[in-house]
Amino acid sequence: MRDLGAPWRRVEIELSGNPAPVDLAPGDGGVAAILRHQGAFVGLALRARDKLPGGRLEPQSLIDQDVRAAMVADGLRARVAGGSGEGQRTRSLSVAICTKDGAARVARLLDTLLPLRGETPFEVLVIDNGPSDDSTQKVVEGRTGVRYFLEPLVGLDFARNRAVREATGEVLAFLDDDVTVDVGWARSMVRTWADNPDAGIVTGLVLPLETETEAQILFELGGGFRRGFLPLRFGQTAPWDAIHPCGAGKFGAGANMSVDLALVRSIGGFDEALDTGRPLPGGGDLDIFYRTLRTGRMLVYEPQAAVFHEHRRATSALSRQYGTWGLGLMAFIAKIWRSDRAMRPAQGRLVIWWFVWMLRRLLARTLGRGAIPVGMIGRELIGGIGGLLGEYGRSERRSEQLRKDTA
Amino acid sequence: MSGVGTATIRHIDLDAPAGILTPECGADGVLAIFWWHDLPLGRRLFTSGELPVPAAAVPALAAAACAPAIAARGVLAPEQIPVSAMPKPAPRVSVVVCTRDRPVELARCLDSLLACDPAPDEIIVVDNDPKRNSTRQTVEAKPFVHYVAEPRPGLSSARNAGIAAASGEIVAFTDDDVTVAPGWLGPIVAGFADPAVGAVTGLVLPASLDTLAAAAFELTYGGLAGGLVPARYDASFLLSPATPATDAPAVWRIGAGANLALRRAVFGAVGTFDERLGAGAAGCSEDSEMLHRLLMAGWVCAYDPAAIVYHRHRNTISALRSQLRAYMRGHVAALLVQFGQSRAVGNLIRAFVALPIWFALVFLGSFWRRTPLRRAMLPWEVLGMAEGWVVLLRHRRRNVSADRTTLRPAKMSPVTQRSSR
Numbered sequence: 120m121r122d123l124g125a126p127w128r129r130v131e132i133e134l135s136g137n138p139a140p141v142d143l144a145p146g147d148g149g150v151a152a153i154l155r156h157q158g159a160f161v162g163l164a165l166r167a168r169d170k171l172p173g174g175r176l177e178p179q180s181l182i183d184q185d186v187r188a189a190m191v192a193d194g195l196r197a198r199v200a201g202g203s204g205e206g207q208r209t210r211s212l213s214v215a216i217c218t219k220d221g222a223a224r225v226a227r228l229l230d231t232l233l234p235l236r237g238e239t240p241f242e243v244l245v246i247d248n249g250p251s252d253d254s255t256q257k258v259v260e261g262r263t264g265v266r267y268f269l270e271p272l273v274g275l276d277f278a279r280n281r282a283v284r285e286a287t288g289e290v291l292a293f294l295d296d297d298v299t300v301d302v303g304w305a306r307s308m309v310r311t312w313a314d315n316p317d318a319g320i321v322t323g324l325v326l327p328l329e330t331e332t333e334a335q336i337l338f339e340l341g342g343g344f345r346r347g348f349l350p351l352r353f354g355q356t357a358p359w360d361a362i363h364p365c366g367a368g369k370f371g372a373g374a375n376m377s378v379d380l381a382l383v384r385s386i387g388g389f390d391e392a393l394d395t396g397r398p399l400p401g402g403g404d405l406d407i408f409y410r411t412l413r414t415g416r417m418l419v420y421e422p423q424a425a426v427f428h429e430h431r432r433a434t435s436a437l438s439r440q441y442g443t444w445g446l447g448l449m450a451f452i453a454k455i456w457r458s459d460r461a462m463r464p465a466q467g468r469l470v471i472w473w474f475v476w477m478l479r480r481l482l483a484r485t486l487g488r489g490a491i492p493v494g495m496i497g498r499e500l501i502g503g504i505g506g507l508l509g510e511y512g513r514s515e516r517r518s519e520q521l522r523k524d525t526a
Numbered sequence: 527m528s529g530v531g532t533a534t535i536r537h538i539d540l541d542a543p544a545g546i547l548t549p550e551c552g553a554d555g556v557l558a559i560f561w562w563h564d565l566p567l568g569r570r571l572f573t574s575g576e577l578p579v580p581a582a583a584v585p586a587l588a589a590a591a592c593a594p595a596i597a598a599r600g601v602l603a604p605e606q607i608p609v610s611a612m613p614k615p616a617p618r619v620s621v622v623v624c625t626r627d628r629p630v631e632l633a634r635c636l637d638s639l640l641a642c643d644p645a646p647d648e649i650i651v652v653d654n655d656p657k658r659n660s661t662r663q664t665v666e667a668k669p670f671v672h673y674v675a676e677p678r679p680g681l682s683s684a685r686n687a688g689i690a691a692a693s694g695e696i697v698a699f700t701d702d703d704v705t706v707a708p709g710w711l712g713p714i715v716a717g718f719a720d721p722a723v724g725a726v727t728g729l730v731l732p733a734s735l736d737t738l739a740a741a742a743f744e745l746t747y748g749g750l751a752g753g754l755v756p757a758r759y760d761a762s763f764l765l766s767p768a769t770p771a772t773d774a775p776a777v778w779r780i781g782a783g784a785n786l787a788l789r790r791a792v793f794g795a796v797g798t799f800d801e802r803l804g805a806g807a808a809g810c811s812e813d814s815e816m817l818h819r820l821l822m823a824g825w826v827c828a829y830d831p832a833a834i835v836y837h838r839h840r841n842t843i844s845a846l847r848s849q850l851r852a853y854m855r856g857h858v859a860a861l862l863v864q865f866g867q868s869r870a871v872g873n874l875i876r877a878f879v880a881l882p883i884w885f886a887l888v889f890l891g892s893f894w895r896r897t898p899l900r901r902a903m904l905p906w907e908v909l910g911m912a913e914g915w916v917v918l919l920r921h922r923r924r925n926v927s928a929d930r931t932t933l934r935p936a937k938m939s940p941v942t943q944r945s946s947r
Contacts, residue, residue, distance in 0.1 A: 184594070184597055184598060187597035187600075187602070188593040188594045188596075188597040189593065190597070190602055191589075191592070191593040191596045191597050191601075191602055191603065192586075192589040192590050192592075192593035193589070194602060194603055195540070195588070195589035195592060195593065195596070195603065195604070196585045196586045196588070196589035196590075197585075199540050199584070199585035199588050199589055200539075200540065200541055200542050200543045200544070200585075201543035201544055201545070201581050201582065201584055201585055207582055313582065314580075314582040314583050314585075314586065315580065315582070315583045316580055316582070317578075317580055317583075349590040349593065350586040350587065350589075350590055351590075352576065352579070352583060352586075352587060353576070354572075354573070354575040354576030354577070355575030355576075356573040356574055356575030356576065357573060357575070357576070358530050358555075358571050358573050358745075359530075359895060361894050361895050361896060415575070417576070419583075421586075464896075468894065
C-alpha cells in the first residue's frame, strides 16, 4: 500500500513547447498532472513519489499512446472537413448551480463561471435548496446577472426541476457547487450542442480540483469521474454492449452535464425520488441519461468542456459515497425495471455484470491490485444490494409525502 | 440490442465534407472508414440507434477514430506519417490470382489489377481444377494476363503453380473475390526494400456488408486483416512474451492470403505452400502456415495497411457456414503442421484444449451478447475443428514426399526445400 498520507502536488502541464520538469517539494507524496496540449485537455497522470526518480517528473515521460492519441484527435478535429463553425445554429445556454448550504463553494464557482460570459453569453441560476441561512442568497446578490431561487423541497432533483422550470435557455447545464469551471467550458459546451443538433444530453470531463487528502487521491487513482480524453457519442444502441443503455456510468457525471430543456420538460423532468439526499442520495443523473437515450436522442461526452471537482476530503465521506453510488445505481435499475419493461433483458444483465464486476474488484484488491480499499468496495456492494431491496419505492413515498407536506 | 445486422460502408476522406451518415438500402448500421488521401486511418461502426450522425458531429468522431492509428506511428498529424520510398531499381513483381470457375469475379479482379499504379510486371491467373472453359476465356479477353491451368485441386497447389510460372523477384498473391486499390503494389514493393523482409501483407477491407452473412463475417468474426497500424513481425513473435508457451503464435494476425506478397528467395529457403492446407484441401491457413515457416527461418514479415484490397465476403448464411467450418478445419490442421515444424506445444494446446474451451465460452457468451447467429454457426465451427484433428491423416497419404521434409524439426534454421513438383 502506497503512503497516501501526504498531499499530492496538482500541476497543469502544457505539453506543446518545451515544458520544464516538475520537482516535488519534500512534503509531496506524489503528483497529479493535468496534461494539456495547445490548451486542450489530453490526459491526467498520477505518479506516486516512489515512481519518480529523484522526485522529478519529466513531462515527456507522461506522453503515452493514450495521451498522444488525445493530442492527435484535438489537432485533427479542428481541420477535418465539415467541422464546426459555419451555418450551425447556436443554442442559448442556461447554467444552473444547485446548492445546499454551500455559499463559499458557490462563490468560488461563480468567480470562475461569470467571466466566461464575455465570450459566450449565458444565463446563470442558483437554486438554493432548503438552506439553513441566507448566506448563499447574499453571495448571489453580490454579483450581477445571477438569478436566485429558493427551493424549499430538499433534494437535488427537486432543485434540478426548479431550474428546469425557471430556465429560459434552450440548453440547461447543471454544475455541482463543489466544482470550478475551466476557461473553455462554456465555449466547448455551446460548440458541442451546435455540432450535435440531435443530442439530448452533453456531459463533460470532471478533473480533480485538489489532491490533498488520502480520500481525494484514492478516488482519482480509482478512476475518478473521468471518461477519457476523446469525445464520445452514444445512441440508443451500441455495438457489442449487452447492457447498453443501462451502463449509465460510462456516459459522464451529473456534476457536469447539460440537457435539452424542451426534451427534459417533455419527459417530465428529473425523478424526484432519486438524488434526495439521505437515504437515497444518488441515481438522478443515471436516470436522466437513460431516459434521454430511450427517447432516441443522443448523449455526447466532450472532454474539452471540463470542470474541476473538489472531491470528498475525509476518507469516511468517500467511503459513504461509494455506498451511495451502489445504492443510486441499483435504485435506478429497480425503477426502470418497473417503468421500462422492454429493456428488462439489458437491465438484468447490468445487475449480473455489476455484481461480477464488484467481486472481481474485491478479488483484485485482495491480490494487491487496484487502488480502492476492500472496505469501500464492500460499502458499494452493500449499497447496491440495498438499492435492489425496495429503496426506490420507499424513496418515492417519502418524496410524495414531502410534496404534500409543503403544499 | 447488441447485435449489429447489416451495414452500409461509407468511405470518408478527412479532407472532404462527409455529410450526414445514414444507412442506405435498408441496412441497419454504417461502417465509416476514415481516409487521409490513400491511407485508411480509422474505422467506426455506428449501429442503428446511433444514426443518423449529423454532418457537424462527424469531425470530432472521425478525429477520435483516427487518433490511435496516427498516435501509434509516433506522429501528431496525418501529414507527418512517413511514406516509405520505392526501392531503386524496382524489383520485378508478379501477381498471382488463383481461381476456380468464377469468371465474373475474376474479370472484376483483373480489371482492378490492370488499373494498378505502379503496375505489376506480370499477371498470372491459375485456373484450379476447372470444370468449364470460362476462366480461360476471361483471361484471353484481357491483355497482359497469363493463363496457367493446375488440374490438381486445392489453393496451395494453385499457388505453387503460380510460383512456378512467375518470373518476378516478388510474387504477390490475391484472390479472385478481391479487387485491389489502385495503389496496392506501391507499399508492397516498398516493404521489400529491407532485405530481411520475406513477406509483406496488407489490409483487407470489406467490399460490402449488405448481407447478414457478409456483415457477420466482418463485424462478428473480425474479417480477414483489419489493422490500421503498420507492424513488423520477426522470430521473436514465435516466442514469449509475444506468445506464451501455452498458446500458438498468432501468425494469422500477420495477414491474409488475399493480400500477401512473398520474396521469391523465400521459396528456396523454406519451401512453397503446404498442399495439405488451403481451400480445397484442409480448408485454409496455408497463408499463415507459410508465414510461420518464414518467421522460424529468421525472415521478417511486414504488415502495411497502405496496401489495400477489397474482399467480397460470402453473401449467404450457408456459404458463411461452410467457410467458417473450412476455416476452423484448416486452422487446426495448420496448428498440427506448425507443431511438426517447431515442436512448440502451444500449437497442440490450442488445437485440443484452448479451442474447445473457447467454443464453450462463445456458446455461453452468445446468450449474454445476444448473438444467435454466432450460436447457430458454432456447431459448424466445432465440426471443422474436429475435422482438423484428423484431416492431415487423409492428406498425408496424398502428398508423402512433401510431408516428410516439412515435418522434420526445423530448429530455427531454413527448412529444407521441398521436392519440386
